[in-house]
Every structure is written in structure tokens, then in C-alpha cells.
Amino acid sequence: MKYFWTLILLFTTILTTQAQVFGTANNSQIADPIEWEARIDKHTDSTATLIFNAILDKGWHLYSQEVDEDGPIPTTFTFTKTEGIELIGEMQEPDVPAIFDEVFGMDIKFFKNEAEFRQEIRILDPEATVEVEVEFMVCDDEQCLPPDTVPFQISMSNNEAVQGYGDLDLSEKDREQTAALDIDIQGWEAYEPEEEEGSGYMTIFLLGFVGGLIALLTPCVFPMIPLTVSFFTKGAKTRKKGLVNAILYGVFIFLIYLLLSVPFHLLDNIAPEILNNISTNTTLNIAFFVIFIVFAFSFFGYYEITLPSSWSSRMDDKASSFGGIVGIFFMAITLALVSFSCTGPILGSLLGGSLTTDGGAMQLSFGMGGFGLALALPFALFALFPNWLNSLPKSGGWLNTVKVVLGFIELGLAFKFLSNADLVEHWGILKREIFIGIWILIAIGLMLYLFGLIRFPHDGPKQKISKVRFGLGTLTLVFVIYLLPGLTNTGFANLKLLSGFPPPLFYSIYDKPTEGPLGLKAYKDWEKGLEAAREENKPILLDFTGWACVNCRKMEEQVWSNPEVYEIIKNDYILVSLYVDDKVNLPEDEQFNYLRDKGGIKKIRTIGDKWATFQTVNFKNNSQPFYVLLDPNVNLLNPPVGYTPNEKEYLNWLREGLNKFEAVGIN
Structure with missing residues (x-):
């Protein structure tokens, strides 16, 4: 326990640096694995078929028009100009069987190599021009490209289909302002951007790892360590077998948390802006604010956030019935489900921290990997060195203290998300000094709790304050003193150690000479x-x-x-x-x-x-x-x-x- 305050301090410090991504331009190649062609096949002067061909590179596939809402983006044909023709029936596509997609968890129809779509029409005006937009998404086994749109103009008079928008699709103002965005920078062609990624990934990995260490010190996880390790080491026929089982258990824990990031990779590939722009999206920031408030009061002990008990019971039953490696895997899933009330808020912080950076889903994978590794390590290490179990502190009231301290940290982070929404919308409700004032009140609340002056529902009988708790309370008092100049209109208001968390200095309740x-x-x-x-x-x-x-x-x-x-x-x-x-x-x-x-x-x-x-x-x-x-x-x-x-x-x-x-x- 003598290192407990160090872990908490380290966790807080890393949170302040969680968004470090060294911004450099990337020379990334743009993948373009699909080519569209269109033509008109006239049967008579008054009937014809519009044919749209999609030609795909090897390994890529295009989705059907018939896709459930929770699945990928379907291929969609939108007729934006139909004067002079009449559509007969619906757009026809190749008849292929639906195949189960493990990523989306559903049966999905998709096309490989080539797909032909046909639309029957009646020609009412032989001089008509039809305009169609094809919206689609293509994927391979590793990634999905963002949805794209290809426009076509099809002339009935000369039987030609041309890819692109007509002159009337954009106004003169649209074309002028589109051109004006390109300022024709001289010398740009000599600039060779360099990719630089490792620093951001390592930061989020360390954040996840420290988050996992903190999760180990919560009431949902800590008591499980000696019980689980003893189960493997004493329940196996040989020590070697018990050791292998415990290590497998740790590996499965790591893999489970790593796999939780996989859906975000799909989301990142479908629409990268969803992940990269979370920090600028008002609705998402307010949602994170509410979620973090809920997490905080859960840690305070006013209620528990738990997954349905039937889930963990089902996994436990499967672990017992299968046995062997499969049984160990289901035991690992059971731990993840049972411990959610403690790990969920920490994972929420990790999710919010990693997705508000430019690294998107890849950074989330590093963070989840770090979290899973920290949770998994004790089970493997204590199986290797069972005598270490004797050095573990006994479960007790200190575990609840960890939860409450984390609750205060969650509360402070919640207002960061509300501040993001306030800044981008210019509401002016969380100016810099107000934000810092709220953090001071939260820090004072944490200090009073650590000194035993306020209590929460799950706190045990009142006892003498331990040295560690007193030390944490003193550090919190120092933090409050550090924040106080942030309320002033002086040169000391620039709290460099917290740069990036409070609103900028010019977003102030005081009159500033400029808004820069x-x-x-x-x-x-x-x-x-x-x-x-x-x-x-x-x-x-x-x-x-x-x-x-x-x-x-x-x-x-x-x-x-x-x-x-x-x-x-x-x-x-x-x-x-x-x-x-x-x-x-x-x-x-x-x-x-x-x-x-x-x-x-x-x-x-x-x-x-x-x-x-x-x-x-x-x-x-x-x-x-x-x-x-x-x-x-x-x-x-x-x-x-x-x-x-x-x-x-x-x-x-x-x-x-x-x-x-x-x-x-x-x-």
C-alpha cells in the first residue's frame, strides 16, 4: 500500500498528457479499389435499362442494397433528376446468398470482383437527361473505406453516361468559393512529410496500463487475485499444469480487453471523423459529461453500475461445463463482466481520452491492451511466484477509499468534456476561472474526504487516518493552493502544469486586450x-x-x-x-x-x-x-x-x- 498514492498521482498525471499526439502530416496513399461504369441499353424508343457496373480489386467487396440498419453502409442509388423518364420497379442487383459477417454479427449480402445493377425505365422525353448518385462502401478483410458517392449523368438522346456532376449542380458562388479554398502554396512540392506515430501510442498504452493497475486496487478485482491464483495452482494435478492455466487465464484477460477495441476500428474506417472529432462534437461531449457524472457517483457508492447478472452467470456456467482451455476463456470473460462496476468508469476515461486524439481506434487498441495487460499480469506473476501472495495487503476499507478517490477524479474529468462543448459553441458558461473554481471545489471535497471530514455510503467505521491517506490529503491541499492563482487576472493565472485542461487564458470572465x-x-x-x-x-x-x-x-x-x-x-x-x-x-x-x-x-x-x-x-x-x-x-x-x-x-x-x-x- 505504500505505493498506492504514487499510482493515483501517476494516473492523474498521465490523464493530463493523454492526448499527446505529435502532429505531423502523413504521406498516406489513397486507396481506390472500385471503379464504376454506367450505360443505357435501349429496348425500344420508350423503354430502356440503366446499367451500373462496379468493378472491384481483388480482395475487396461491395455491399448489397439490402443491409440491416446495424450493418455496414448499403449501396444506394438516388435519382436526383428524373424529368422525362419514369422508373419501372426497383433497382435490381445480383442474386447472391447472405454470408455471416463476424465483425457485424449478422448475415450480409456483398459482391466480389464485379457487380451489375439494373434499373428499368420508361422514356417520356427522348431528350431527357437522368442524374443519379451512387452511395456505397467497400471493405476488404482488414479495413473499410469511408462511404463515397459517385454521380452520373445519362443522356437519353445520345445514349451516353458521363461520370460527374452537371454544371447546374453547383451555383456560380459554389464554384468560386470552392476554387478560393485552394491558395496555391508555392514550395509545397518540396516538402516531404514524415510519419511519426510511436509517441502517441506509447502514451495511451501507459495510460491504459496505469488505469489497469488502479483497477486492480478496487473491491471488484483485488479480492479475486489470491482466490483465482489459488484455484489454478492448487486445483491442478501438477504445479506445471496450474501454472500454464493461470498464464492462459492472464492471456485471455489481455485478449478480451484488446478485442473490445475492434468495433472502433471498423467505425474508424467507415467514418474516421467520428473518432477524430469527438473532442469537437457538442452532443458527444455532453454525453461524456453525463456518463462521467454517473460513473463518479457510482464510485462514491450511491449505486452500482453492473451488467445483467444473467450474463456473468451464463459465462460461469459455460466455464464449469466446458473445462480446459475453453473453460478458462469463459472464466476470463466472467471476470470482465463481474468487475465491470469498477473497471467500467476507468475504461470510460480511457475511451474518452483515446478517441479525442488524432490516433483514433489504433490508440484505443493500445490503451485497451495496456489496461488488459495490467489486469492480467498479477494472475501470471503470482502463479509463477506463489509466495508473493503472502505479501499482498488484506482486503478492507482501503479498497473503498480507492473507489471514492477515483470518483472525484471522474467528476473532474466530466467537466472537461462539458468545457469542450462550451468552447466550440461559445456558450460562455464555463469560462476559465469558473472551470478552475469547480476543480477547486472538487479538490476540496477530495481533501475533506481523505482527512475523514466527509463520508460516503460504503465507508466503514470511522478510524484513525492512515499515513498514506493523510499524505494524499496533503497533496490535494497543495493542488488546491496551486489552482488558486488561476482565479486571478494576473501573470500567475497561467497554470502550466494543467495546460490543455482548463479553457484558454483568453476565454475569461475578465476583459482581455485581445482574443488571441x-x-x-x-x-x-x-x-x-x-x-x-x-x-x-x-x-x-x-x-x-x-x-x-x-x-x-x-x-x-x-x-x-x-x-x-x-x-x-x-x-x-x-x-x-x-x-x-x-x-x-x-x-x-x-x-x-x-x-x-x-x-x-x-x-x-x-x-x-x-x-x-x-x-x-x-x-x-x-x-x-x-x-x-x-x-x-x-x-x-x-x-x-x-x-x-x-x-x-x-x-x-x-x-x-x-x-x-x-x-x-x-x-
Whole structure:
């Protein structure tokens, strides 16, 4: 138990760094495994068949039009212009049997190699032009590509089918504003982006591992360790057999938690923005806020969140009836189900933490793997060294203390999600000082609990406060004292150790000279920033950021606050900060339909829509923070960078761009 407070402190510290993903551009190749063709087959002057052929690369498949709601995206044909024709019946597709899909858990019809779809029509106007959109999704054995749309125009007069949208599909304004998003950056072709992934994965793996260690110290899991290990080591005919069974049990625990992330990989491939943009989605952030509040009060002991008892009973019965390796597997599932009331909230924190980063489902897999490994290790280690069981502390009231402390941590994290929603919607209900004030109240509540001044339903008889508990209470008091300057309008309000969690410094109840980070003047519109750069003949620091971007706040409050970095940004650059998650609607005359390169329309309705698309179009990157140095003629001064926590490295990058600007000279 002497390491208990260290684990809690480490868990809290890692939570503050859980979103570290070193933002770099990726030179990823775009997979395009399907080709569509269309033609018209006339039977008479008044009847014809529209034929749509899908040709697939080896290993890929296309889904049927008949797919249940809970399954993949079906192939859908939408006739957007049918003047002059009449559809006869429904679109016909190849008759293939449905095959059970293990990922979706259902029978699904899909096509391999090639599929032909046929629609009978009656021609009412021989000069008519039909317009059709085909929406579809293709998958192979490892991934699914995002849903895509292919448009066709089919002319009755010359029997031709042309892929693409007609001139009338986009207004003149749409075409102009689509073209305006591409600013034709000079020098971009010389930039070779490098992939850099390992740091983010290791961070989330450590987060999951520490979360698993904390879960071991909860009442649902800790008492199971000696019982389960004794069952394997003493119940087996030989020590070797018991050892193998215990290790298998640990392996299965690890695999079960790892497999829980598999559905998110499918979701990530179907619609990557669902995972990458959780941190900017108002509804999802509010949902996480409510869930974390529910988790917190569950840990406080006011109720228990449990899965249906019939599930664990069924798994237990299967474990007993099967025996052997299969029985051990079902025992591992039983542990996962029975311990859910304690592990569920920790897994919820892990889910929220990993999916709000750019790593998406892969980071979740690393996190779940770390969590499962931490839970599994004791069963294998204590089986290898059974004498260690004697050194385990006995179960007791300290286990409930662990749960309550975790409840306070969950409560603090809940308000982070509410803050994300508040920031992107600009509600103004959780300004920085209010957020910090709530955290101070939560920390005071934790401190009072640890000092024994408040109690919760499952606390045992009141006893003398232990040294560990007193030490944790003292650390919490220090934390409260550290937070207090955050309530002021002084230079001490920048709580660097918490950068990324509270709202930005300029989102304040106090009047600030500018709405830029650290009081810097920041243009939030590309055109206005470019105009200022040309007037002042200064280079541009283009900052792709987000209201709910943790690493963006860390860069601003830990790196930009460095005096040298701050001065060079303030005096030598025009700062243009574009918020890609801003949910405020654009003025109606600035909203438009963006025509993607491969076809398909993206509706640009909010400020975030515009700048996120602007970043993707020009820099082939969608991670934040992302920094670009440009001169007023839109020449790239040096390679862009992402999250760069090293102050000297970032300062050298700024100086390199400035030196290049001064050497070339702009008139």
C-alpha cells in the first residue's frame, strides 16, 4: 500500500498528457479499389435499362442494397433528376446468398470482383437527361473505406453516361468559393512529410496500463487475485499444469480487453471523423459529461453500475461445463463482466481520452491492451511466484477509499468534456476561472474526504487516518493552493502544469486586450490575416487550432509563453489562428457547397467546416495543432510542424522561417 498514492498521482498525471499526439502530416496513399461504369441499353424508343457496373480489386467487396440498419453502409442509388423518364420497379442487383459477417454479427449480402445493377425505365422525353448518385462502401478483410458517392449523368438522346456532376449542380458562388479554398502554396512540392506515430501510442498504452493497475486496487478485482491464483495452482494435478492455466487465464484477460477495441476500428474506417472529432462534437461531449457524472457517483457508492447478472452467470456456467482451455476463456470473460462496476468508469476515461486524439481506434487498441495487460499480469506473476501472495495487503476499507478517490477524479474529468462543448459553441458558461473554481471545489471535497471530514455510503467505521491517506490529503491541499492563482487576472493565472485542461487564458470572465492566445493579436480569418501580412510586410504564422484541442493549449501556455518565443511571434509574425472545430455558422452568403476532387459535395456551413477543409485542401493534413510559416506571397518558408513541446526546437523553427523571409526579401 505504500505505493498506492504514487499510482493515483501517476494516473492523474498521465490523464493530463493523454492526448499527446505529435502532429505531423502523413504521406498516406489513397486507396481506390472500385471503379464504376454506367450505360443505357435501349429496348425500344420508350423503354430502356440503366446499367451500373462496379468493378472491384481483388480482395475487396461491395455491399448489397439490402443491409440491416446495424450493418455496414448499403449501396444506394438516388435519382436526383428524373424529368422525362419514369422508373419501372426497383433497382435490381445480383442474386447472391447472405454470408455471416463476424465483425457485424449478422448475415450480409456483398459482391466480389464485379457487380451489375439494373434499373428499368420508361422514356417520356427522348431528350431527357437522368442524374443519379451512387452511395456505397467497400471493405476488404482488414479495413473499410469511408462511404463515397459517385454521380452520373445519362443522356437519353445520345445514349451516353458521363461520370460527374452537371454544371447546374453547383451555383456560380459554389464554384468560386470552392476554387478560393485552394491558395496555391508555392514550395509545397518540396516538402516531404514524415510519419511519426510511436509517441502517441506509447502514451495511451501507459495510460491504459496505469488505469489497469488502479483497477486492480478496487473491491471488484483485488479480492479475486489470491482466490483465482489459488484455484489454478492448487486445483491442478501438477504445479506445471496450474501454472500454464493461470498464464492462459492472464492471456485471455489481455485478449478480451484488446478485442473490445475492434468495433472502433471498423467505425474508424467507415467514418474516421467520428473518432477524430469527438473532442469537437457538442452532443458527444455532453454525453461524456453525463456518463462521467454517473460513473463518479457510482464510485462514491450511491449505486452500482453492473451488467445483467444473467450474463456473468451464463459465462460461469459455460466455464464449469466446458473445462480446459475453453473453460478458462469463459472464466476470463466472467471476470470482465463481474468487475465491470469498477473497471467500467476507468475504461470510460480511457475511451474518452483515446478517441479525442488524432490516433483514433489504433490508440484505443493500445490503451485497451495496456489496461488488459495490467489486469492480467498479477494472475501470471503470482502463479509463477506463489509466495508473493503472502505479501499482498488484506482486503478492507482501503479498497473503498480507492473507489471514492477515483470518483472525484471522474467528476473532474466530466467537466472537461462539458468545457469542450462550451468552447466550440461559445456558450460562455464555463469560462476559465469558473472551470478552475469547480476543480477547486472538487479538490476540496477530495481533501475533506481523505482527512475523514466527509463520508460516503460504503465507508466503514470511522478510524484513525492512515499515513498514506493523510499524505494524499496533503497533496490535494497543495493542488488546491496551486489552482488558486488561476482565479486571478494576473501573470500567475497561467497554470502550466494543467495546460490543455482548463479553457484558454483568453476565454475569461475578465476583459482581455485581445482574443488571441496569451494576449497576442490573432487574426481568425485567412484573408484578413494575409491582407495584414502584406500591409506590414511580415511573414505569417498560420496556426490550425481548435477550441477543444488539448495540445493546442499546451503549445500556447507552455511553449508560446516562453519569453523568446512570445516576442518573436508578437513582433515578427502575423498570427493567423484558424479554429477547425468552431461550430458558429458562417454568414448565409458565405455558406456554400464544396465539390470534392473525386466528386461528392461537402456542405460548408460553419466556420470550422471552412477552415478544416481549407487545411485539408492545401496541406493534406487534418491534425491540430499544425503550424505553417508563409510569406505574404504564400511561399512556404520551411516545413510545417505539429505538436512541438520543446521550446528551443520551436523557437529555432520560427527563427529559421524568419531568416528565410529576410534573406529572400518581399516587396
